[in-house]
Amino acid sequence: MFIKRNLTALVATLALSFGSQSAISESVNAQEAEAMGLKISIEAKNRDTGWLDNTSNMQMILRNKQGQESIREIKTKTLELLDDGDKSLTIFDKPRDVKGTSFLSFSHTVGNDDQWLYLPALKRVKRISSRNKSGPFMGSEFSFEDLSSFEIPKYSYKYLGDETVNGLDSFKIEQYPVDENSGYTRRIAWIDKAEYRVLKVDFYDRKDSLLKTLAYNDYKQYLNKFWRADHALMTNHQNGKSTELRWTNYAFKTGLQDADFNRNTLKRAR
Amino acid sequence: MNRVITTTAAVLGLTTLLQPFTSAVADYELSGKLGFEQRIFINDSRYEHQLENTQASVFIEPEFYWEWGGGNDSVTFKPYYRQDEFDDERSHFDIRELSYVHASDSWELRAGIRKEFWGVTEFQHLVDVINQTDSVEDIDGEDKLGQLMLNLSLVRDWGIVDLYLLPGFRERTFGDENSRLRGPLVVDNNNITYESSEEDKHLDVAVRWSQTVGSFDLGAYWFHGTNREPVLTPVFEGDTVVLNQYYNQMDQFGFDAQATLGDWLWKFETIFRSTHEDDFWATQAGFEYTFIGVLDSNVDVGLLAEYGWDSRGDDDETAIGVATQNDLFLGGRIAFNDMQSTEVLFGLGSDLDHSAFSFLIEANRRIGENFKVSLDVRFFQSSDPSDPLYSIREDDLMQLGVEYYF
Numbered sequence: 107m108f109i110k111r112n113l114t115a116l117v118a119t120l121a122l123s124f125g126s127q128s129a130i131s132e133s134v135n136a137q138e139a140e141a142m143g144l145k146i147s148i149e150a151k152n153r154d155t156g157w158l159d160n161t162s163n164m165q166m167i168l169r170n171k172q173g174q175e176s177i178r179e180i181k182t183k184t185l186e187l188l189d190d191g192d193k194s195l196t197i198f199d200k201p202r203d204v205k206g207t208s209f210l211s212f213s214h215t216v217g218n219d220d221q222w223l224y225l226p227a228l229k230r231v232k233r234i235s236s237r238n239k240s241g242p243f244m245g246s247e248f249s250f251e252d253l254s255s256f257e258i259p260k261y262s263y264k265y266l267g268d269e270t271v272n273g274l275d276s277f278k279i280e281q282y283p284v285d286e287n288s289g290y291t292r293r294i295a296w297i298d299k300a301e302y303r304v305l306k307v308d309f310y311d312r313k314d315s316l317l318k319t320l321a322y323n324d325y326k327q328y329l330n331k332f333w334r335a336d337h338a339l340m341t342n343h344q345n346g347k348s349t350e351l352r353w354t355n356y357a358f359k360t361g362l363q364d365a366d367f368n369r370n371t372l373k374r375a376r
Numbered sequence: 377m378n379r380v381i382t383t384t385a386a387v388l389g390l391t392t393l394l395q396p397f398t399s400a401v402a403d404y405e406l407s408g409k410l411g412f413e414q415r416i417f418i419n420d421s422r423y424e425h426q427l428e429n430t431q432a433s434v435f436i437e438p439e440f441y442w443e444w445g446g447g448n449d450s451v452t453f454k455p456y457y458r459q460d461e462f463d464d465e466r467s468h469f470d471i472r473e474l475s476y477v478h479a480s481d482s483w484e485l486r487a488g489i490r491k492e493f494w495g496v497t498e499f500q501h502l503v504d505v506i507n508q509t510d511s512v513e514d515i516d517g518e519d520k521l522g523q524l525m526l527n528l529s530l531v532r533d534w535g536i537v538d539l540y541l542l543p544g545f546r547e548r549t550f551g552d553e554n555s556r557l558r559g560p561l562v563v564d565n566n567n568i569t570y571e572s573s574e575e576d577k578h579l580d581v582a583v584r585w586s587q588t589v590g591s592f593d594l595g596a597y598w599f600h601g602t603n604r605e606p607v608l609t610p611v612f613e614g615d616t617v618v619l620n621q622y623y624n625q626m627d628q629f630g631f632d633a634q635a636t637l638g639d640w641l642w643k644f645e646t647i648f649r650s651t652h653e654d655d656f657w658a659t660q661a662g663f664e665y666t667f668i669g670v671l672d673s674n675v676d677v678g679l680l681a682e683y684g685w686d687s688r689g690d691d692d693e694t695a696i697g698v699a700t701q702n703d704l705f706l707g708g709r710i711a712f713n714d715m716q717s718t719e720v721l722f723g724l725g726s727d728l729d730h731s732a733f734s735f736l737i738e739a740n741r742r743i744g745e746n747f748k749v750s751l752d753v754r755f756f757q758s759s760d761p762s763d764p765l766y767s768i769r770e771d772d773l774m775q776l777g778v779e780y781y782f
Contacts, residue, residue, distance in 0.1 A: 170715065176715050200745070201781070203409075229491045233588075233593045233634055233641075235639055235640075235641060235666060237666075238668045240668065241674060242674050245715040287668075289669075365531065370529055370531060374479060376443065
C-alpha cells in the first residue's frame, strides 16, 4: 500500500512542470521516506505494547581501551503506561559501594522525566534533574537517553532503505531526536522486517560524527509476543571503550501496579 | 594504633565467620563496609589534654537483611562500631538499624531502631529532626544515631502521610577532653538533665506529609517531644568547669520544598520551634545549578549557593549558640562520571555577622570493584570570639579514608 501511494505521488510530480521536476520529486520522496520511517517505527512500538510490566536483571561490563573491566549489576522493574512514558525502578547491586542505591523514574513522552534517587547511607530521597540525558550512565558507554524507553514522539524519522544485518532482511531508519538536550544529531537503526526487532543502532554525536554502535544479540521471545535480547554491545568508536550488557530473569505481567512506584517503594527497593 | 589493628583483625574475623550464612539462606543477605580513617591536624592542639596532630580509627558497619513474603516483610540489622586510637568517646558502638518492615499496597508499618531523613538543602539540615546527631563521627551533623520508632506510612493520592511514635531518647554524642574539634570546655556526658520528668523515656510523636506536585516536592511536619539539641550550660564540677547538657521539650513545625526546573534545583527549608525557653524561626534556602558535560567532556559541574537565617540571631548579635543565623554558603560539585565514579565537593561557609569562615573539600574515588578512597579537608577561620567557629579555629584537618565494601 505504501509503494502504491509512493507511485501515485511520483506520477503526480511528473505531471507538474518540467523545470523544478527533480526538486519536487526529491521533496516528495523525502516526505514519503519520513512517512515510511514513522510507519515502521509505530509498527515496532505496537508490536512491543501490551506487556503491562516487566522485571529483569542486567549486568554491565565496562571495558576501557586497555581491556580493564568493571562490573555493574542492576535490577529493573518497569510499569508500562499507554498514555505516557513508563514508570521504572532501578536498583543497584554492584559495585558494592552503591549497593542499595535506587532510582525512580516517571518518563514522559514529551518534556522532562521526573526522577528521584535514594541514597541509603543518608536514607535520603533526592529529586534530581533529568536534563542530563547525554551523560554516561554509571561511567559506562550508555548515556541515560540510551537506556530510556523508546517512545514515538521522541524522534522524527526517515526510511533510508533496506539492508541485511546478521543475515536478516532489515529496514534502515534514521531517527532525529526532538529533545534539544539529546547528545545526538541522529541515530540510524536497523529493524528486522520479520519481527520488527532493533538489531543495530549507530549514534552520531553533536558534530555529526559516528560516535557509537550498539548491537543486540540473542533475541528470545516471551509470552509468544515480546522479543528481548539477552545481550547487547555498545562500542564507542571515538574513545575505544565498550560496554556489554547481559540480561537475565526476564519476567512479564508480574502484577506490578502504580502503587509499586513511589517514594516508599523507592526506599525499600531491593 | 595497636588497638586499631586488633579491632580490624577482629572485625575481619567476624565477617569471615558470617560469610557461609550468606549463601546458605536464600532470602538472607549480608553486605556492609569496613573503613580506615587517618586524620591529620595541621596545627597543635589549643586546649590541654587534647590529642596531638594525628588520629587514626577503624570502623565496621555490616548490614544483615532477611526478607520473606515476596519482599513484603523484612528485617534489617545494621550495627556500627568505631575504634579510635586516642579518643575514647569516638570509640563507640551503636545500632544504626534493627527494624521490621511490613509493606502493603497503600501502607507500610516500620518498627524498631531506624533512621529517617527529611529535607532538601545541602549545607545545613534544619528540618531533619527524628534522629539524634552522632557528633563524634564528624562535625557536619550528617551522622545519626539509631532511633527507636513505630512508623505507619500511608500512601494516598494527595500524598504520603507518616505517623511516628518515638519511645526513648538518645543523648547527643560529645567528645571528651582528648578530643579535637571541641571548644575550651568539655561537655559532661554524665549529669544530664531534662525538662520532662520522664527524662529520656519521654514518648515523642511526629506526623509528616510529603507530596510531589509536578516539578515541586513538598513536605510539612509537626514534631512534639524532646529537643535533639541540648542547652549547654557551664557548671563547676569539682575544680573544673564543664558544660552540662539539658534537654528541653519542643514543638516544631517544619516545611521543605524543592523545585526541579531543568538544570536548576531550588531548595527551601524552614522551621518554627517552640520551647519553654524561647520560640524562633529558622530558614535555609538556596539553589543548585548543574552544567552538564562541560567543555565537551563527561564532567558535570554543579554550583550551589544557600543562605541560612535564624530569628534568634536578630535579637542579640553577640550571643553564642546560634551557629547559622546570617550565613552564606557557596559550593561546587564536580562529577567526573568516569568508571571510578570520581567526585569532588567543595564548600565555603561564611558568617555575615561575625568574622568566621569554614572551608571544606570532599573528594572520593572507587579503586577496583570494592574499595573507595576519600580525602577530606576542612579549614576553620575566625577572629571573633562570639562565633562558635572561634573555639575550633586551630583544628584545620586533612582526613584520608579507605573503605572496603562487601
